Amino acid sequence: MTENILTVRGLDKRFGGIHVTQAIDFDLRKGEQSAIIGPNGAGKSTFFNLLTGYHRPDRGKILFDGVDITSWPPHRIVKAGISRAFQVSNIFGRMTVHENVRAAVHAHAGVTFRLFAPAARFGGDEVAEALDRCGLAGQADTVAGDLSQGDKKKLELAIALAGRPRLLFLDEPTAGMSIQETEDTMQLVDRLNRELEISVLFTEHDMGVVFNHAQRISLLHRGSFLVAGTPDEIRQNELVKRVYLGEGI
Amino acid sequence: MSRFALPSGHNVARPRLSYLASPMQGTVIAAALGAAIALPFFVGEFWVHVANEILILGLFAMSFNLIYGYMGQISFGHAAFFGVGAYTTAIIIRAPLAETGQIGWGIFLAAILAAPIVSALVAAIVGWFCVRLTGIYFAILTLSFGELLYYIVFQWYSFTGGDDGIQGLRPPAVLMATEGYYYFSLILVAVAAMVVWTITRSPFGYVLRAMRDNQRRAAFLGINVRVHQWANFVIAGAFAGFAGALWGPFGRSVAPGLLGWQKSGEAVFAALIGGANYLLGPMLGAGVFTFLHAFVTKYTEYWPLTIGVVILLLVLFLPGGILSLVPKAWWTRRGASADVPERTKEPVPKS
Amino acid sequence: MEFGFDFVFPQLMAGISRGMLLFLVAAGLSLIFGVMNILNFAHATFWLLGGYIAYSAFTAFGPPSGANPLLVIPATAVAVAALMLLGFGLERVLIRRMYGREVPEQLLLTFALVLIIGDLIKLVWGVEDRSVFLGLPPAVIFGAFINIYYLVIIAVGLAVLAGLYWFLQRTRFGRIVRAAVHSREMVEALGIRIATIYMVVFGLGVGLAALAGGVVLPLTPLALGADIDLIVQCFAVVVVGGFGSVIGTFVAAILIGVTYSFAIFLWPDGALAIIFLFVIAVLVVRPWGLFGTELRT
Numbered sequence A: 001m002t003e004n005i006l007t008v009r010g011l012d013k014r015f016g017g018i019h020v021t022q023a024i025d026f027d028l029r030k031g032e033q034s035a036i037i038g039p040n041g042a043g044k045s046t047f048f049n050l051l052t053g054y055h056r057p058d059r060g061k062i063l064f065d066g067v068d069i070t071s072w073p074p075h076r077i078v079k080a081g082i083s084r085a086f087q088v089s090n091i092f093g094r095m096t097v098h099e100n101v102r103a104a105v106h107a108h109a110g111v112t113f114r115l116f117a118p119a120a121r122f123g124g125d126e127v128a129e130a131l132d133r134c135g136l137a138g139q140a141d142t143v144a145g146d147l148s149q150g151d152k153k154k155l156e157l158a159i160a161l162a163g164r165p166r167l168l169f170l171d172e173p174t175a176g177m178s179i180q181e182t183e184d185t186m187q188l189v190d191r192l193n194r195e196l197e198i199s200v201l202f203t204e205h206d207m208g209v210v211f212n213h214a215q216r217i218s219l220l221h222r223g224s225f226l227v228a229g230t231p232d233e234i235r236q237n238e239l240v241k242r243v244y245l246g247e248g249i
Numbered sequence B: 001m002s003r004f005a006l007p008s009g010h011n012v013a014r015p016r017l018s019y020l021a022s023p024m025q026g027t028v029i030a031a032a033l034g035a036a037i038a039l040p041f042f043v044g045e046f047w048v049h050v051a052n053e054i055l056i057l058g059l060f061a062m063s064f065n066l067i068y069g070y071m072g073q074i075s076f077g078h079a080a081f082f083g084v085g086a087y088t089t090a091i092i093i094r095a096p097l098a099e100t101g102q103i104g105w106g107i108f109l110a111a112i113l114a115a116p117i118v119s120a121l122v123a124a125i126v127g128w129f130c131v132r133l134t135g136i137y138f139a140i141l142t143l144s145f146g147e148l149l150y151y152i153v154f155q156w157y158s159f160t161g162g163d164d165g166i167q168g169l170r171p172p173a174v175l176m177a178t179e180g181y182y183y184f185s186l187i188l189v190a191v192a193a194m195v196v197w198t199i200t201r202s203p204f205g206y207v208l209r210a211m212r213d214n215q216r217r218a219a220f221l222g223i224n225v226r227v228h229q230w231a232n233f234v235i236a237g238a239f240a241g242f243a244g245a246l247w248g249p250f251g252r253s254v255a256p257g258l259l260g261w262q263k264s265g266e267a268v269f270a271a272l273i274g275g276a277n278y279l280l281g282p283m284l285g286a287g288v289f290t291f292l293h294a295f296v297t298k299y300t301e302y303w304p305l306t307i308g309v310v311i312l313l314l315v316l317f318l319p320g321g322i323l324s325l326v327p328k329a330w331w332t333r334r335g336a337s338a339d340v341p342e343r344t345k346e347p348v349p350k351s
Numbered sequence C: 001m002e003f004g005f006d007f008v009f010p011q012l013m014a015g016i017s018r019g020m021l022l023f024l025v026a027a028g029l030s031l032i033f034g035v036m037n038i039l040n041f042a043h044a045t046f047w048l049l050g051g052y053i054a055y056s057a058f059t060a061f062g063p064p065s066g067a068n069p070l071l072v073i074p075a076t077a078v079a080v081a082a083l084m085l086l087g088f089g090l091e092r093v094l095i096r097r098m099y100g101r102e103v104p105e106q107l108l109l110t111f112a113l114v115l116i117i118g119d120l121i122k123l124v125w126g127v128e129d130r131s132v133f134l135g136l137p138p139a140v141i142f143g144a145f146i147n148i149y150y151l152v153i154i155a156v157g158l159a160v161l162a163g164l165y166w167f168l169q170r171t172r173f174g175r176i177v178r179a180a181v182h183s184r185e186m187v188e189a190l191g192i193r194i195a196t197i198y199m200v201v202f203g204l205g206v207g208l209a210a211l212a213g214g215v216v217l218p219l220t221p222l223a224l225g226a227d228i229d230l231i232v233q234c235f236a237v238v239v240v241g242g243f244g245s246v247i248g249t250f251v252a253a254i255l256i257g258v259t260y261s262f263a264i265f266l267w268p269d270g271a272l273a274i275i276f277l278f279v280i281a282v283l284v285v286r287p288w289g290l291f292g293t294e295l296r297t
Helices: A044-051 A074-080 A097-109 A124-133 A149-162 A179-195 A207-213 A231-236 A238-243 B024-042 B045-070 B079-100 B105-130 B135-155 B178-200 B203-213 B215-219 B225-251 B261-274 B281-299 B303-317 B328-332 C005-036 C043-061 C069-093 C103-125 C148-170 C172-182 C184-189 C194-215 C226-241 C246-266 C268-285
Strands: A004-015 A018-029 A033-037 A059-064 A082-085 A167-171 A199-203 A216-221 A224-229 C139-141 C144-146
Touching: A004 A044, A004 A199, A018 A044, A018 A199, A018 A224, A033 A179, A033 A207, A044 A167, A044 A199, A074 A082, A074 B215, A082 A149, A097 A124, A097 A149, A097 B203, A124 A149, A149 A167, A149 A179, A179 A199, A179 A207, A207 A231, A216 A231, A216 A238, A224 A231, A224 A238, A231 A238, B024 B045, B024 B178, B045 B079, B045 B178, B045 B203, B045 B225, B045 B261, B045 B281, B079 B105, B079 B135, B079 B225, B079 B261, B105 B135, B105 B225, B105 C268, B135 B261, B135 C103, B135 C226, B135 C268, B178 B203, B178 B225, B203 B215, B203 B225, B215 B225, B261 B281, B261 B303, B261 C103, B281 B303, B303 C103, C005 C043, C005 C144, C005 C148, C005 C172, C005 C194, C005 C226, C005 C246, C043 C069, C043 C103, C043 C194, C043 C226, C069 C194, C103 C226, C144 C148, C148 C172, C148 C194, C148 C246, C172 C184, C172 C194, C184 C194, C226 C246, C226 C268, C246 C268
Parallel strands: A033 A199, A033 A216, A082 A167, A167 A199
Antiparallel strands: A004 A018, A004 A059, A216 A224, C139 C144
């Protein structure tokens, strides 16, 4: 039996009487890199928001590595080992790139209540490593708000990595990137998955990216998963073609 | 480890640097401190008194700025903690003063140190509720708590003296002289400012900036936003209480107005005038505010109009405060080398 | 003190009419915040300025005491017209620059207006309290003596409530304003210049404050600093009622007006403290107010 890093059972969320997710069951195996696809409004972002504690589910259970994290607040979920990079880059705009990542490192290291020691004393190596990995080393001193869209997404990833996650959620990790940047970023994600054994769950509009970089793909439609399988199985699936691919890519 | 020098090309409408690496700061601070120490030798008693007022208001404004400039929330009730500190000291030294007309150093210092503790306790209760809200809700809730505390002090005649306040708060003999109290304040305010500076460059200080820039994202770093904001609220309350402690024996009296929204407004103005993005911006702002007040009220009774126009112009045209006028390059003239936050010259009024 | 009907009923009427005054001022405050997302600290200062202008108009038409009571109407009209113009102008010149700026800066700008306008009032009208005296006979209702002018204020409040409701629900412009509360983009997608909406809403809100200033003139003397007392109570009203909700504002205004009018009898210096306690309780338990649906920050 392969162990699940993430197990979701019967997850329900309603906003004003409308089901945004409906009795969702979902499994992610340890070490797996998996993608969620689905048309706009399918509930992908809501699903991530539920998994990371931004919304509370009305019903259902979320297990992370066997631990019930349902309805935990976001900061506790992150501490447990889940990181998230946002679709719309959501960084600390007036701090430098270095300070952005350092804050994440400090949060992970639990030194945020050190009041009387200089921030520079903690986590320099970890910050440098995360910036290196994400190709931001040359921009450590740039104010984050001034970065290009693509670089902001890289910073998102660096911040997410700084928390040393065991599970990483990436919401449209390559949105706004050039073809080259997209390729670089996804290769980085692959490496993180392989070398650091981080389980990855991502959403993506670019089907090329999805089929090349996901070991497993799940189709979310109107708040529930219709199909899940390997890229090949998904490619063959009639339902997927009807629901999703039919919309035109 | 990477060296982070001056952030470059930051060109949004209002630059808000989290800090400037500044080799110039050592020079500037040494010069300012030297000037502050030398001041009583060059100017008359009146201006020493004004400078003392600036020091106390400046520390109060710096404590407010932990919430405003660093954490990104505006409190309209911060004076409550200043006032609670002032009353704490006043009430402790009131009894021995009434008996002997004298106060010993031991009990005087204990009374000064008790103030930040009591203020922190009150801030812990108030802050517990306030940090659940942001933006205007935070502003209105802090205003409401502040005014509530004002009314309590105003009404509680048996304990606080009600609207009469408490008079005759004489410090120990050495401090009765204007210069004596000035140097006493200078030492304590300098030490307190050093502690604030240390906090702002600590990991905690950067968490504050992160919450200012993006509270929701901060939570997704694994930061418990409410707990950190609460801690900062308590710290800011403690420093406000410390500043308040110095106020009573300085003016020889305390009154409920020290807790009111007008007093809170002074901290807001000072931070805005000097520059909320700079550690000593509020101190400089306190200097300009107090100096302006002393100057303008000599010629006209329309002080609110004057300060209103100043605030209006600042908000519209110079939201970064006076310090944002200093070119960023100036701070690094001798090459970046230190990891230090923004600092500037301490305001010293000239006669 | 006897707490019989003779005490309670007139006090209740005073509280309701005070609530109406709060409603007139707070409705504009709430509308401006709902649509423009700007908290106007100076709103009660506009009310006070409106009152002084109405006073000047009234005394230009007749003596401050014993003149024809109907003179209040043109006096109020002058105040409303003047303040609406001022509102349009201020929105164009000042407020417009503040959209998209941070909340603390918006607060500071309108707070600066409080200081400036407050002092300008002092410059123009001086420091003495100003009032007009109509000399209306009291009405006898259920055997109790009631200031007949309370009824006028209550009528005006109800009329404005109905008018606002009609405007927001039934007119095209009102519907656009309501849409603007939810989505700026949607309004622009309809091809309407949001700048126009903002200017009109701000002018209208300020005009409502001036209306309150004129109408209340025969009841309470104008005094410097009265705007500060009123603005904190208006904050209380919009917080309790929920920002952007007209009905919520109305109910909260009556609630707070009545509470205040009894509190001031029981604890004259602490009446405002009770209001603050009320606000704290609501913000702590239900920050989006009794009638609001979501927390906007």
